[in-house]
Amino acid sequence: MAGQREERAAVGGVREAAAARETGPLRVAARDLTLAYGDTTAATGLTFDVRPGEFVSLIGPSGCGKSSALRAVGGLLAPVSGDLLVDGTPVDGPRPRDVAFVFQDLALYPWRSAVRNVEIALQFAGVGRAERRARALDALQAVGLGDVPHRFPHQLSGGMRQRVAIARALVSDAPILLLDEPFAALDELSRLKIGEQLVTLLEEHGKTVLFVTHSLSEAAYLSDRIIVMTPRPATIKEVIEVPLPRPREPQVLRTPEFHALTDRLSALLLEDDPGDVR
Numbered sequence: 001m002a003g004q005r006e007e008r009a010a011v012g013g014v015r016e017a018a019a020a021r022e023t024g025p026l027r028v029a030a031r032d033l034t035l036a037y038g039d040t041t042a043a044t045g046l047t048f049d050v051r052p053g054e055f056v057s058l059i060g061p062s063g064c065g066k067s068s069a070l071r072a073v074g075g076l077l078a079p080v081s082g083d084l085l086v087d088g089t090p091v092d093g094p095r096p097r098d099v100a101f102v103f104q105d106l107a108l109y110p111w112r113s114a115v116r117n118v119e120i121a122l123q124f125a126g127v128g129r130a131e132r133r134a135r136a137l138d139a140l141q142a143v144g145l146g147d148v149p150h151r152f153p154h155q156l157s158g159g160m161r162q163r164v165a166i167a168r169a170l171v172s173d174a175p176i177l178l179l180d181e182p183f184a185a186l187d188e189l190s191r192l193k194i195g196e197q198l199v200t201l202l203e204e205h206g207k208t209v210l211f212v213t214h215s216l217s218e219a220a221y222l223s224d225r226i227i228v229m230t231p232r233p234a235t236i237k238e239v240i241e242v243p244l245p246r247p248r249e250p251q252v253l254r255t256p257e258f259h260a261l262t263d264r265l266s267a268l269l270l271e272d273d274p275g276d277v278r
């Protein structure tokens with residue numbers, strides 16, 4: 001009974017997320033952003049939107065400015081010019097209640113076990129001890145680490161550590177997730193599996209995702225839209241709506257539509273940077 005209720009609630013959540021994607025206000029609105037580090041301009045003229053519940057990927061040549069765009073949305077890099085709004089409010093610094101991160105260099109606390117690393121997101125938000133523990137264990141279960149919650153980071157593989165970081169982002173109540181190559185340490189099969197699980201979880205929770213990846217197939221498999229960037233200083237070359245139905249099943253990887261999409265992405269990147277497509 002409870003199981004059925006949960007299932008119905010989850011399906012309802014998925015529907016609501018899909019409806020919000022179509023009609024809701026913008027979660028992220030970037031207008032003509034210039035991003036720089038001192039004299040180094042990382043990106044110019046960046047204009048893009050992310051709607052509620054959308055999964056949007058940024059792809060482009062190495063060093064073009066994808067992570068910088070993510071950092072700007074997260075309030076870690078102030079734009080030199082342009083307007084950047086999250087939920088209608090100008091970004092003027094990190095907002096952990098609204099925006100959670102998973103970065104390539106994950107920053108797990110080495111002295112805290114997996115479950116305590118996940119709990120920390122909730123501890124900062126003032127969630128009580130028992131609820132914290134229960135939610136952290138659920139999140140670890142969801143990323144396939146339900147059997148090793150008390151291991152410390154040094155006792156986990158690189159891929160397992162990445163899963164802990166993903167669980168930490170999932171468990172937070174922040175409606176926006178910024179994911180910078182979160183699956184970089186995983187093998188191709190695990191990437192797809194955990195990617196699929198992640199999308200299901202995100203849909204159930206109505207999360208909005210901005211995702212940086214070097215993997216064109218990962219971008220195609222996971223995204224609603226893909227923003228293709230030019231070499232540094234990055235501008236937006238093209239924004240592609242992903243024509244694949246949801247929920248995505250692994251079989252989609254073998255369809256002509258999927259191959260056509262990844263071919264198109266790789267052609268767009270090759271036009272600008274023949275030597276730098278991974």
Ligand SMILES: Nc1ncnc2c1ncn2[C@@H]1O[C@H](COP(=O)(O)OP(=O)(O)OP(=O)(O)O)[C@@H](O)[C@H]1O
Pocket residue numbers: 037040041042060061062063064065066067068069232
């Ligand atoms: N902290 C920093 N200080 C100075 N320059 C930086 C800094 N971080 C990034 N840059 C420069 O800004 C440019 C964009 O970097 P960014 O990390 O955003 O690119 P990226 O597209 O995410 O790269 P990759 O795909 O290799 O991860 C690069 O030329 C980089 O050298």
